[in-house]
């Protein structure tokens with residue numbers, strides 16, 4: 001009568017381990033940057049310019065991943081850049097998620113005029129080309145951490161709204177929702193206690209994906225010099241600088257690029273892994 | 284007003300104007316089982332949903348009365364109506380797959396009704412839920428309470444839904460084809476279970492099905508619905524002995540009855556179908572729909 005699916009504790013899986021591990025490492029790196037960074041990320045030393053990473057002959061000890069053309073330590077700069085990347089990922093991702101998912105949930109569950117207004121708004125919003133929109137916004141708001149976050153939220157909330165709306169709509173048509181209402185639940189209560197838990201796995205997957213996207217957007221904006229105006233190191237900024245000297249010092253470009261790539265990949269894999277694990281139907 | 288549930292001239296339309304239920308009237312007497320038969324798409328589920336106030340958004344009640352325990356539900360303000368329905372009626376749904384919340388354990392889904400409706404304490408409700416699960420013959424109820432719906436078979440889920448429908452001792456239960464999604468052997472057990480529970484709890488039951496064989500086993504009275512219109516309302520014996528409406532007669536001929544299980548099956552003849560459709564059309568003309 002009862003099969004054994006519920007009995008098996010699924011192992012966490014390589015995907016969750018690897019992505020979770022990398023992100024944990026990043027968080028630790030960001031928090032502990034002042035203590036673990038081998039050098040001051042802003043300290044220039046023109047005599048030590050373009051030093052290769054540690055395994056290449058002729059390096060100065062202590063500069064593990066080499067130095068850039070101004071003699072700044074690449075590893076330390078990546079570590080400090082992590083702080084900014086993670087702040088943007090966390091704050092922008094969470095805000096985008098809160099706004100988009102709330103609107104999507106309301107539209108998908110209540111339908112009727114709230115849905116018409118929200119959906120129309122989403123349609124119009126999505127007609128703007130996103131990158132142009134971002135650059136325009138930053139140009140208006142002026143560069144800076146807050147502007148980047150606002151730009152990401154303003155552009156990406158529609159992704160959450162659309163997906164969550166569709167999901168809430170299909171859940172809302174199910175009999176268990178009707179039963180909850182027959183049992184005297186209010187519509188709002190039903191939305192929070194019946195619909196939301198079933199949409200949550202999707203929201204979590206979207207959220208982590210969004211964090212990855214936020215990291216990329218921040219990098220792109222730094223790349224085109226629209227990000228933080230101070231000289232605090234950012235991954236995008238490092239990539240932009242590294243690009244100019246890629247033939248003389250490839251490491252200045254490659255290490256931040258790898259870090260960026262692994263981070264974005266980890267965010268999306270973490271999301272998928274969590275969804276698989278916490279979706280009661282897939283589990 | 285006759286009947287614990289008494290539906291009078293209920294008309295339900297799509298917001299686009301199409302009529303789904305045409306001036307439907309039916310009665311479920313106190314402590315009795317009333318069958319509602321009709322082919323797929325006739326509007327059986329919509330009657331149940333109209334009573335429970337869970338019609339899909341595209342549909343609305345445009346006329347009629349629904350009397351439940353002496354009160355016209357449609358005349359009540361929205362919140363009062365919801366409370367009244369919650370305290371008086373419950374549903375055994377058609378599809379046990381979508382009728383339980385997939386992200387919640389079984390226990391809370393049963394106890395919730397007791398806590399919400401009867402304001403019981405959590406531990407009282409849990410004890411009662413265990414007892415109910417035993418009553419619907421679920422082995423190892425304590426473990427089932429901790430399970431998620433997807434961990435259980437269809438028959439188990441339907442038993443749980445029955446337990447959960449009877450939990451708060453509603454005076455009326457609407458069972459919407461409670462056995463259609465199950466295989467034949469399980470169907471019989473579930474049917475017997477519902478009938479037993481109904482007798483034991485003295486509940487009034489509106490039993491929706493498209494299976495006259497099932498009706499003949501559990502119901503006291505029945506209504507035959509065709510294309511959103513009640514074409515016959517009768518006591519069981521009279522209906523099976525002497526069906527009046529041609530569609531009812533044809534339906535009976537198309538059903539392997541308990542009186543003559545070996546008898547050959549006759550499909551509903553075209554002539555009867557077109558006659559009923561003509562009748563429905565005339566009705567629409569008369570009521571201007």
Ligand SMILES: Nc1ncnc2c1ncn2[C@@H]1O[C@H](COP(=O)(O)OP(=O)(O)OP(=O)(O)O)[C@@H](O)[C@H]1O
Nearest residue numbers: 297303322323324325326327328329330339341493
């Ligand atoms: N959400 C909806 N929007 C539009 N039409 C609907 C909707 N739900 C049901 N209908 C229509 O209402 C009519 C009655 O449907 P209902 O579900 O009551 O049939 P039923 O008699 O319960 O059939 P079944 O035996 O298949 O369950 C059908 O013709 C169907 O097309």
Ligand SMILES: [Mg+2]
Nearest residue numbers: 327328377460
């Ligand atoms: Mg139905």
